[in-house]
Amino acid sequence: MKSIKTFVAIIALSASFGSFAAQSVSVTDSTLSGAEAQIAAQAQQAGASSYHITEAYNGNQVHMTAELTK
Secondary structure, eight states, rough: OOOHHHHHHHHHHHHHHHHHOOEEEEEEESHHHHHHHHHHHHHHTTTSSSEEEEEEEESSEEEEEEEEOO
């Protein structure tokens, strides 16, 4: 019985830590500020508490990737 309770506790803790996992999003825009605005909008829509831009590439268009954190 004790091993079952331990197993259930481990599964519950794993599930709670999984809900805090970061989510990655990518956007494309013609300007850096436009791309960041899209990232911010996606973060708000996803209910993220913050975002961290991990990549920004400026060629013909801006490609930006960010990690959303809940």
